[in-house]
Amino acid sequence: MSYLPCGVYHEYYRQDHAWWQTKFVIGKMIFLALFLFYILPFWGGLYWVGVANLVTYTIMGALGVQLLIGYCGQVTLGHAAFIAVGAYTATLLMLQLNVPYLLSMLIGGLVAGLWAIIFGLPSAKVKGFYLIMTSLAAQFVTVDFILTQFVSQIGGRGQAFSLPPGTITIGPLVIDDDTKVYFLGVILTILLTMILANLLRSKVGRAWIAIRDNDIAAETMGINIVFYKLLAFFVAGFMGGIAGAFWVSNLAALSPEHFQWFWSLWLVGVILIGGVGSIYGTIFGSLFMVLILEGLKFAIIPLTPIYPQLSMKFLFLKEATFGLAICIFLIYEPNGLAYRWWQIKNYFNLWPFSY
């Protein structure tokens, strides 16, 4: 938690526990809502809306990773598997059984959560590196084997499930362009963030944090470690599943290639850069990674006349930059962007009497 501004005191617990404690914060939130729901989608142009869609998807996926790694201490390098399970469940329900989109999204999330529990079971016995290995196996078994070889055969659609326009509808509203996807994404992101933030300040969240900090001490305090770990896997998988089901609305065709191991590592990289153990961190990290790579795209345009292959090889440059960014952040800024933000905020909150 950051410090309150100078001169603000609370008289009731209700005030003390409020999310937005000062008028200034409420003002910021109103401005943020205005920006998200009016300025960006209507004045920003389609390009930035597309970028924003990628950001919302990254945030939703990374929230689950943040919960597992940052709040429960269970390192996972296979989160793309759960996202994929959510996406495939939702798509199959829509295409085969004509289930409405929102319902299939919910079922997708639940199935992904249950799937995450299966691969979370070893966490009852092992931790650290061995758990990482299990999550790695989850990635390869789920995406490269089950989804590619078996699930993709359902319905005889071939390797990629094409989603004809007009498949994804919410009631009478057809989600068919970037702006509508954007609104769906922003609303879902806000919902998921609120769910996670509220969970974290409840009994469940405190149990998770206790397990992260010291699992033996947590057990002696009477926390059922296995239950809460599996619950963390379930919630993280659920969020991943919702993210996957959301991303379906932005795709013309769904194939296992969208959920490769790279994406799992990408999500972990996002939270490491943003800051482990902070919801802000998830959002900052997603913004930073997506925007930096978009900026890189602009930066190399002037260089293409000098070295024409550069735009073709951009993908590789992106990969190398991502790797280098992770290394540099971990070595020089191990607390991530959220820590920097926390410092800046406190500087202004405590100004002028910072001691």
Add this chain to the structure above:
Amino acid sequence: MQLFLQVLITGIMMGGIYALVALGWTLIYKCSGVLNLAMGELTLIGAYVSLTFYLWGVPFLLSLLFTVIIGFVLGLITERIFLDKLIGEPVLTVIMVTVGLSFFFRGIVEFLFGTDTVIFDPPVFPMQPIDIGGIIIGQVYLWSFVAAIVLLIAFVAFFQYTRWGLAMQATADDEMAAMSLGVSARFVYATAWGIAFIAAGVGGTLLGNINGLNISVGYLGLLVLPAVVLGGLNSVPGAIVGGIIIGVLQNFSGAYLDRFTPGGVKEIAPFVFMVIILLFKPYGLWGWERIERV
């Protein structure tokens, strides 16, 4: 029976190469405690370096020697720039730095060499397969296996009989005691990375000779993980035996189980096997039994 022996022999041959790379992995872990997920990219780098020399017309053995030297230097540099600053950091941090390194290396390799499959041209080893009592073995496999075994023996001899090797063993055993006896731990860490680069580079070169070289050779780096988990993370003989077992297992599942599924068992089997090991014997065959109970 014919098929069984054929698959077994091929598996052992492939396993030899896996064992070589797994040895490099174990070495880093043993000496410096770094769980390295960038092993596949180290194989890629080594393989592409030796291929480049070979395509320039340098004889194969000489280009392999250059690969070894360049690999060693790259290993020292990598350790000094990235890993040296992370001594004493949490496990996740170190693992993620190696993941970052793997992306970095992979991006660089793809950027410089492209993603098309390239082959050693003209072929290094004769194409004519050898027929031993009905079992047909490609000469590439045979020679790769021989090369891997020679290198494995060389490494083991290095650890047993040279001053540096003994210093590395001492550090792996008890860092504090080794330092008090005048062994430089930083030197040992750097050497461990250098040797890992060498092992991975030679392994990658051999694999590139078998199937041609493209980015998927880096997949080998992931196969190393089941091998070392099976053998025990910090056991050198474990890494060798684990590598060979994983090679055999992979070939068996490819030969016998693939017909029951649409395909892809061969790539997945080592990981499924790894999960089973983790559930029942997490410290592997000969690893230190220092697993923290949850």
